[in-house]
Amino acid sequence: MNQGYPRLLGDIGGTNARWAWQESAGADLEDISVQPCEANASLQDSASSYLLTHGRKQPRWACIGIAAAVTGDAVHMTNSSWRFSISEFKEALGLERCLVINDFTALALSLPALKPVDLRAVGGGVAMPGAAIALLGPGTGLGISGLVRGAGGGYTALSGEGGHATLAAMDAQQAQLLGILRQRFSHVSAERVLSGAGLVNLYQALCTLHGCATRDLQPADVTDCAIAASDEQCVQTVRYFTQFLGGIAGNLALTLGALGGVYIGGGIVPRLGAAFDEALFRQSFEDKGRYRQMLVDIPVWVITASTPALVGASCALDSVIET
CATH class of the missing domain: 3.30.420.40 (ATPase, nucleotide binding domain)
Structure with missing residues (x-):
């Protein structure tokens, strides 16, 4: 037919x-x-x-x-x-x-069709068949979605705007950075940090915090300098970006009960390559107090497929x- x-x-x-x-x-x-x-x-x-x-x-x-x-x-x-x-x-x-x-609803619907060659594993255990799946991806903005099983056994994709939820600090240094960003934006959403523009926002906030001169950088400049380790503020920007991403991904996994795994889409993380500190990501992802072990067991993948x-x-x- x-x-x-x-x-x-x-x-x-x-x-x-x-x-x-x-x-x-x-x-x-x-x-x-x-x-x-x-x-x-x-x-x-x-x-x-x-x-x-x-x-x-x-x-x-x-x-x-x-x-x-x-x-x-x-x-x-x-x-x-x-x-x-x-x-x-x-x-x-x-x-x-x-x-x-x-x-990101469309991207979520593609997840069951992805093959191992389309993914890069970022730690964790084995996905539970049929369990909820979480999806997030920093790119131009921050997309968030997921898949949950319906009564008929098939997956239903979740549609929402979770990237605009309020971003919370996980330690005193993150709180300082968010305080600086709060002076610029009345509401500091996750997307204000976890996106292309967010990389620049985070870089500028770090320069302010450390009393450094701020260069006029585009998102690609920040990631390129971090990959080349040619600018310490850019290196630190990517580290904080990774920490924030791990924290948000862990929150999403807890919210959905995503024992089927967490997928990271968008263009930024694949572009970072080896500059994406997987251990640092997992540390923030798993740092959920009494539910730490649940997060330790949840697998995470970076989507490397192009379309x-x-x-x-x-x-x-x-x-x-x-x-």
């Missing part, structure tokens, strides 16, 4: 728009493409440009995973100027069905067919 094909699949972040084409059920994704969001004025322009570039005439169904809260027809991206109406987008592209979901959310977008359309 070829219901809902061909499909246009999108993964839209604050920086890049990723697109793919799926011709039929079970077929590999084709014409995977990455466009800077700033290259197009709107989602519709980006999709139309993709279809024109690859000579694709008419998708029947589409699923877009987008870095925004999707609560109705009007979608406003958090870290991009793009705004659109789902119904108008559907009509403009002549689609029979158009599903728009949070980008898993596009697979998740197709899975989301499959679930529409099943229901």
Whole structure:
């Protein structure tokens, strides 16, 4: 049965728009493409440009995973100027069905399909089959999601905006840094630290704390200097970033009871490579007092696959067919 094909699949972040084409059920994704969001004025322009570039005439169904809260027809991206109406987008592209979901919901739906080659293990024990799974990922913003088993045995992806939850300090030094950030932002969310812009915020706060001159750095500059160990403040920035990430990941694992494991997506951690201190991450992840042993046993993986959310977008359309 070829219901809902061909499909246009999108993964839209604050920086890049990723697109793919799926011709039929079970077929590999084709014409995977990455466009800077700033290259197009709107989602519709980006999709139309993709279809024109690859000579694709008419998708029947589409699923877009987008870095925004999707609560109705009007979608406003958090870290991009793009705004659109789902119904108008559907009509403009002549689609029979158009599903728009949070980008980390799409990524969560891809997790059961990931292979060992798509992952890098970061300690812990063995995942419990059928248990809840946690997902978080620092990139342009901080995405958070998870998977829980439904009554029918399949997984349901959680959709939320946990990246905007208040960030808490785990020790006195972190409290000092958050105090400095609180002078700039009325609310210091996890995303204010655990994101590309968050790396710069954290770097600037450390320079203020240590009385150092602040250089005008972009997120990639911070990570590059940390990897090269050429700037001590950048090295410390990545260390604190890792600590905060471990703490938030541990909180999420406790909240969901994620004995099925924790997955880290987004572009920052894979980019860090060996500069990502796995032992430091695990220390913060497991530092949960009376529930430390529970966290010690939970496995963590970094997602290294390049476009898993596009697979998740197709899975989301499959679930529409099943229901």
